[in-house]
Amino acid sequence: MAKNEDGKIGVVAGLVRSAFLVNAVYAEASRERGLTPQQGQLLCVLMAQPFGMGELGQMLGLAKSSMTGLVDRTERNGLVRREPDPRDTRAVRVALTPRGQDVAEEFYAETCRRIDRLPDGLNAAERDTLAGLLGRVVLDNEVPVVFMEQA
Amino acid sequence: MAKNEDGKIGVVAGLVRSAFLVNAVYAEASRERGLTPQQGQLLCVLMAQPFGMGELGQMLGLAKSSMTGLVDRTERNGLVRREPDPRDTRAVRVALTPRGQDVAEEFYAETCRRIDRLPDGLNAAERDTLAGLLGRVVLDNEVPVVFMEQA
DNA sequence: CGTGATGGTTCGTGTCGCGAACTTCTGTGG
């Protein structure tokens, strides 16, 4: 449960601090492309397919009103577009514009590159093990697909 | 490098998505205590010892001007206090108030509890393995101590 | 038809985070 102070670290601290690391990468990678981390994340989600506002809020864990603003700003930047939903006049599909597609792919690739470099100290087998364990954690906790699997 | 679509997940996606999970826990746990995630994080850092504004900015990856605001707001909430640094008249030591200490411990404990529950699907040995691997990633990348090790 | 639920937007408020400019103090070289 608890770990002692001999360089070893517990699961909890390991998760929290590696999350910190990932956040930093996200922040830096997006900033370099004139994005905010939130907009970067939005683009990554939309790479898979268009989504409605409600679905997006669900996945990203945001209130509907927050989504409106985020999509507004991203749309203003020309990266995203609101399309009418043929099935439902009220609803809206948020989709990447061509430029948004480009930026998304660039951002995604760069983020992957950097995250991939984090476990540089691990050999192939260890990386596989880590991937497997994290995969199960993610699976068990039903994390929404905020980050695609590499093509 | 890349993983295919048979339920398996790569290291990169695993890291990103588990980070997402951790962020959500942070957000929820802090919100329940009337904190923002940032203030919660600040409290966690200060649990170890007081720090100067510069050091804090360094650890949290924030600009000095951002720190001023964050400490301002947290101070206004009565959780933190600016003490003069005896060594340097310009400098300031940010420390927890008694109430801040309480809130910090509560928040820290609750966060631990929840993060600890994330890898519930793993057995003891697997948790240990995960801890070891993440520990090395964290160590290799020199993540600042934004989250203490359990007492 | 109503009528309740659903998908989104608007509005007001507080928090965040940044860079640039500024003040005050430290320490170092002359």
Add this chain to the structure above:
DNA sequence: CCACAGAAGTTCGCGACACGAACCATCACG
């Protein structure tokens, strides 16, 4: 002893975020 570069913090103005509450339009159902 005195400049003076540089470090520690703050202030200011700005845009981005996130929320809840109130609101509008539309859908679906009885």
